[in-house]
Amino acid sequence: MTGPVVPFGKPRAERADAVRNRELLLCAARAMVAEEGVERVTMDGLAERAGLGKGTVFRRFGTRAGIFRALLDADEACFQRQVMQGPPPLGPGADPVTRMIAYGRARIAFLRDHHAIVRAAIDRNEPTPAGEFTITRVHLRMLLSRTGLALHDLDSLAVQLTGALEGPTLLYLAQPEPAAPPSPEVTEALADSWQLLVERLTRPEDGPEHTG
Template sequence: MEPISFGPPREERADAARNRAHLIEVARTMVAELGADKVTMDGLAERAGLGKGTVFRRFGTRAGIFLALLDEEEAVFQQQVLNGPPPLGPGAPAVDRLVAFGHARMEFLVERTALARAALDPGQPRPVNASPSLFQVQMLLHEACPDVTAIRALALQLTAALEGPLLLYLRASDAPPTLPRDLAAAWTTLVERVCG
């Protein structure tokens, strides 16, 4: 019997991975040079020397390009939570880490407003349980308040509290500049009172 093979053959997978890495590098250069607003799927395909079909298969939509760039930076951010210095990284009390996590997460997104806004696809809303923050909020919450019941639901609610208003801010072009500062203060209140 032939062994069962899953997915495309090895060579094709390696090609796809190379294409993806190349496209991400070219997209990052284009965003730096032109700004996210000016990067299109056609422009990216041309500059990368690849077919438009390849770009489409890789990213799905124009927003998918920026989401992929953002995802790479998210991975770096998540490493800081897992292995970085306290209070974000291990070593500080979990409540302080959860407060620091929210503040760092807000700063992360506000510093990348253009990218984060371009990654928000109005036709494809990102549900809160697709947020890379949910896992980390749940981990820190579990450590900070081990006595809480329905911890998964509470983590979902806190993640929505953290990201919902900020995504709204990123989406609105006329958002008041004080909102992120107030949201940071409110996040501190929320976490300290929930876990205090």
């Protein structure tokens, strides 16, 4: 749900104390979410839990939503490592269609598991981040290019597939007060629909069809 966390170019190194404070705050935030739920996480409470000043929390995260964006970014980085370096079919080694299906299923599960954090990461004073699915779009674009099929305008197709994959979850999260994350049945149905969509899209053409 956030922008890319894979760095392009060499990032500027953080000071050791800044890195240590960041990890301390993230660990404290995860513990608070696990013990009390996202609703109870506040800037003041996080500062107290981590044993740091409130100013440090504000400098690191900016807003309460920034706390959850940082948690999500950290988990996104782990997810991306699985995609880029993990075992197939999610990671390299499987054919592109199989990887696309595996990616969609894993991504839907990831979004469901992070439902509460993703909701809390959305700043209600800012537009819903409908255009920030960069990693999914880039990955799907790459896989589409490796199918060997005569697919036209891969960039637009990757955008449409990204919307089909992540759009339903985004629309759900944008509702004022969803009572719970999508049920396992809904999650499985979305994953099955994704697989059907990919299989239909990448099915080799058998020749012209005629209808009577």
